[in-house]
Amino acid sequence: MELTQSNIKKILMDNLLYVVLLFMFVILIIISPAFLSWIVIRDILMQSSTRLIIALGCMFILIVAGADLSGGRVVGLAAVIAGSLAQSSTFYNKFFPMLPELPVIVPVLIAIGIGLLAGFLNGIIVAKLEVNPFIATLGIALVVYGFNCLYFNLPPNNSQPLGGFTKGFSALGGGATLGIPNIIIIAAVCTIIVYLFQRKTCLGKELFAVGGSKDAARVSGINVEKILVLAYSLAGALYGLGGVLEAARTGSATSTYGAGYEMDAIASCVVGGCSLMGGVGSVPGVVVGVLIFNVISYGLTFIGISSYWQNVFKGVIIICAVALDVRKNRKKN
Amino acid sequence: MGTPLLKINHISKSFPGVKALDDISFSVEKGRVHAVMGENGAGKSTLMKCIFGLYHPDEGDIILYGNKCLFSNTRQALDNGISMIHQELQNVPSQNVMENIWIGRIPYKKVISPLRITDEDKMYKDTLALFDKLNLDIDPKKAVKDLSVSTCQLLEIARAVSYNAKLIIMDEPTSSLTDKEAAILFSIIDMLIKSGVSILYISHKIEEVMQISNEVTILRDGTLVGTYKIKDIDSDFLIRSMVGRELTNRFPQRPQNPHLGDVMLKVSHLESAVPGSFSDISFDVKRGEILGIGGLVGAQRTELMESVFGLRPVKNGTIEINGEPVTIKSSGDAIKKKMGLLTEERARTGILGKLSITDNMLVVNQRYNLPRYRKNLIFLNNTLRKSDSREYTKDLSVKTPSIDTQISSLSGGNQQKVLLGRWLMLNPDILILDEPTRGIDVGAKYEIYLIMRKLTSQGKSIIMISSEMPELMGMSDRIMVMCEGHLSGIIDGKTATDEEIMKLASSY
Numbered sequence: 001m002e003l004t005q006s007n008i009k010k011i012l013m014d015n016l017l018y019v020v021l022l023f024m025f026v027i028l029i030i031i032s033p034a035f036l037s038w039i040v041i042r043d044i045l046m047q048s049s050t051r052l053i054i055a056l057g058c059m060f061i062l063i064v065a066g067a068d069l070s071g072g073r074v075v076g077l078a079a080v081i082a083g084s085l086a087q088s089s090t091f092y093n094k095f096f097p098m099l100p101e102l103p104v105i106v107p108v109l110i111a112i113g114i115g116l117l118a119g120f121l122n123g124i125i126v127a128k129l130e131v132n133p134f135i136a137t138l139g140i141a142l143v144v145y146g147f148n149c150l151y152f153n154l155p156p157n158n159s160q161p162l163g164g165f166t167k168g169f170s171a172l173g174g175g176a177t178l179g180i181p182n183i184i185i186i187a188a189v190c191t192i193i194v195y196l197f198q199r200k201t202c203l204g205k206e207l208f209a210v211g212g213s214k215d216a217a218r219v220s221g222i223n224v225e226k227i228l229v230l231a232y233s234l235a236g237a238l239y240g241l242g243g244v245l246e247a248a249r250t251g252s253a254t255s256t257y258g259a260g261y262e263m264d265a266i267a268s269c270v271v272g273g274c275s276l277m278g279g280v281g282s283v284p285g286v287v288v289g290v291l292i293f294n295v296i297s298y299g300l301t302f303i304g305i306s307s308y309w310q311n312v313f314k315g316v317i318i319i320c321a322v323a324l325d326v327r328k329n330r331k332k333n
Numbered sequence: 334m335g336t337p338l339l340k341i342n343h344i345s346k347s348f349p350g351v352k353a354l355d356d357i358s359f360s361v362e363k364g365r366v367h368a369v370m371g372e373n374g375a376g377k378s379t380l381m382k383c384i385f386g387l388y389h390p391d392e393g394d395i396i397l398y399g400n401k402c403l404f405s406n407t408r409q410a411l412d413n414g415i416s417m418i419h420q421e422l423q424n425v426p427s428q429n430v431m432e433n434i435w436i437g438r439i440p441y442k443k444v445i446s447p448l449r450i451t452d453e454d455k456m457y458k459d460t461l462a463l464f465d466k467l468n469l470d471i472d473p474k475k476a477v478k479d480l481s482v483s484t485c486q487l488l489e490i491a492r493a494v495s496y497n498a499k500l501i502i503m504d505e506p507t508s509s510l511t512d513k514e515a516a517i518l519f520s521i522i523d524m525l526i527k528s529g530v531s532i533l534y535i536s537h538k539i540e541e542v543m544q545i546s547n548e549v550t551i552l553r554d555g556t557l558v559g560t561y562k563i564k565d566i567d568s569d570f571l572i573r574s575m576v577g578r579e580l581t582n583r584f585p586q587r588p589q590n591p592h593l594g595d596v597m598l599k600v601s602h603l604e605s606a607v608p609g610s611f612s613d614i615s616f617d618v619k620r621g622e623i624l625g626i627g628g629l630v631g632a633q634r635t636e637l638m639e640s641v642f643g644l645r646p647v648k649n650g651t652i653e654i655n656g657e658p659v660t661i662k663s664s665g666d667a668i669k670k671k672m673g674l675l676t677e678e679r680a681r682t683g684i685l686g687k688l689s690i691t692d693n694m695l696v697v698n699q700r701y702n703l704p705r706y707r708k709n710l711i712f713l714n715n716t717l718r719k720s721d722s723r724e725y726t727k728d729l730s731v732k733t734p735s736i737d738t739q740i741s742s743l744s745g746g747n748q749q750k751v752l753l754g755r756w757l758m759l760n761p762d763i764l765i766l767d768e769p770t771r772g773i774d775v776g777a778k779y780e781i782y783l784i785m786r787k788l789t790s791q792g793k794s795i796i797m798i799s800s801e802m803p804e805l806m807g808m809s810d811r812i813m814v815m816c817e818g819h820l821s822g823i824i825d826g827k828t829a830t831d832e833e834i835m836k837l838a839s840s841y
Contacts, residue, residue, distance in 0.1 A: 199715075200715065205713070212685040218644065220664070
């Protein structure tokens with residue numbers, strides 16, 4: 001293809017997300033050349049990891065034309081539950097003083113299971129009771145947060161931050177394998193699994209069909225309710241994993257963990273090309289969406305700009321991304 | 334005659350994959366009814382939308398009172414004396430009649446400058462005056478959602494007149510009107526003509542056009558066939574010009590010795606779980622047979638067939654396939670019994686608009702024929718999916734740049750072929766087609782008829798709901814006519830007449 005002016009413009013527009021990410025990187029490097037280092041990139045990827053896992057969950061919801069306001073609170077509950085079950089036997093202030101040290105996999109699976117359950121409930125309420133997803137997940141968010149506070153306040157803990165996690169559990173968030181932080185490896189594996197699921201399985205394709213048109217999907221013999229429950233459940237499980245990693249990464253957990261993460265996740269998905277109308281969304285898009293937000297947070301701190309500005313930038317980016325997307329789609333039709 | 338009111342000058346307009354209008358020219362004189370006719374997909378609505386500022390023509394000019402004009406929005410068109418009655422109703426159901434009439438132009442009165450409130454009294458008086466002029470008897474304060482469809486249509490007409498336009502475009506205004514209401518419309522048109530207004534009148538109804546218009550422009554597949562004075566032509570000429578070939582060729586030949594096999598589907602005493610829908614419907618379809626289902630709007634034909642397909646709940650009755658009683662509680666059950674359903678509302682219940690042709694075609698088969706598309710325990714074989722999609726796209730001659738093209742960018746006829754492919758892939762024994770050729774151009778229609786004939790020659794059974802009489806009579810072996818949820822009769826398709834069907838369709 002000849003590189004005429006209009007062609008270049010088209011290539012830039014088609015890959016706008018990558019261009020924006022690259023552009024931000026270049027600007028940051030120009031301002032502060034030290035930005036270009038493995039440590040910085042590693043830190044950004046580590047910070048992005050939990051956010052990415054949560055955003056992937058959110059993507060499922062957006063693809064089926066749903067909404068999920070419970071994400072952050074489910075992350076918080078999963079973090080507290082995992083944390084309470086992952087304390088080392090020598091820690092002085094244990095949540096369950098008599099609990100022996102459990103293998104790492106136990107708190108992880110229980111937390112993911114709790115997340116899955118919360119998502120499943122969301123799905124049932126949306127699909128079977130036909131409650132608007134906005135309201136259904138708002139309700140579940142409150143219920144989940146309420147239970148989390150009750151659990152967190154159980155004696156002898158009485159709402160003190162959890163800590164003293166076992167080495168194995170902390171290694172999920174802080175350890176490294178072959179020099180690559182474990183948390184990045186976990187996020188990468190999740191991303192690949194979600195990508196393959198979405199692109200190469202029948203259920204993955206049916207998520208898009210249901211999101212594109214529930215009525216048409218139903219005529220085509222797709223069990224629409226089942227697919228909706230599946231999407232919310234998968235999202236819940238990913239939120240659960242996100243909570244586990246958040247506790248492991250920070251070495252602590254409180255009932256306020258995860259607050260507001262659902263909004264960040266929705267924003268990342270939308271910037272990454274998911275449509276709030278359903279039927280559209282790609283894993284690479286969501287990955288770049290998450291990275292853009294984390295590069296902004298980290299980069300602005302790195303070059304010494306007030307963190308208050310970060311929110312201003314994020315807000316502007318969300319609006320610009322959607323405004324551009326609308327225009328791009330309009331041209332196509 | 335001097336300068337024509339409106340001159341269409343070499344207008345062309347393309348959409349991705351289709352040339353909707355190709356070099357169209359004609360003029361509309363002052364105070365005349367100028368009809369525009371053509372089969373579905375001929376480009377009539379596209380042309381009207383170009384004139385009204387909803388679309389931009391790629392080439393050509395629109396000349397109004399001798400001035401070149403291209404409206405970039407409908408506001409400009411309205412301000413320049415063109416108003417339009419759309420094919421689809423454009424009402425705001427939650428508002429009342431007068432608010433709908435004056436939408437965008439609601440009169441205000443000042444309370445304390447700059448605070449303004451709507452001037453209900455003026456609006457009410459203006460509405461009454463307008464209805465008085467048009468001889469309409471509608472309460473201006475009634476909510477639009479409480480009006481019948483035909484009254485809503487009259488409301489649209491009143492609104493179009495209220496702009497004091499010099500040219501009113503009417504896009505199939507009588508499609509939801511009874512004869513009595515159509516007569517009201519014609520008297521309104523008569524009155525408008527006498528006051529010097531011109532009408533661009535789009536209709537499928539030949540008698541209507543012969544009765545009320547002065548000239549007619551005929552379009553076919555986006556090209557201009559010609560503009561004629563009504564007094565110089567007859568209805569046969571109109572039909573021939575629209576279709577582009579003799580009427581005898583509109584349907585493929587019936588097979589010489591049709592071989593109907595055993596009963597494939599037998600429905601007995603079926604009653605809907607929805608009160609007021611259908612009840613006590615019994616019929617059967619044989620192998621190799623096309624059963625047409627005729628009836629007017631509200632006959633519950635779609636509801637019946639969607640119930641048979643498991644999409645709507647049933648209270649009573651039995652369904653047998655190949656002599657065995659079956660329970661169909663969901664579309665999945667029906668598909669497992671080798672049934673397919675091509676729905677009436679293509680945009681809402683047919684296409685998955687955001688997905689590609691391949692994903693649209695495979696959506697049924699990849700689940701109900703899963704072993705075929707499985708590469709291993711988990712993943713689908715995307716190469717096979719694509720090659721199957723490519724094969725059907727070619728066989729059905731779907732016009733598309735690629736099989737990865739988004740289905741919503743195809744024309745209606747090509748979308749319909751993709752959807753047909755979706756069901757053909759499943760190799761169904763019973764195929765239910767609900768208005769299979771609605772909104773499709775003549776060529777694609779004929780291709781769909783050929784596919785239907787091919788399927789029946791393979792011993793498949795087809796149930797075809799259709800509101801087009803010629804289609805019912807040209808394709809069906811038997812025609813079942815419904816009226817208001819009742820079965821009014823089943824007649825032989827080869828000998829059926831319009832009158833016979835119409836009589837049955839209005840027998841309750």
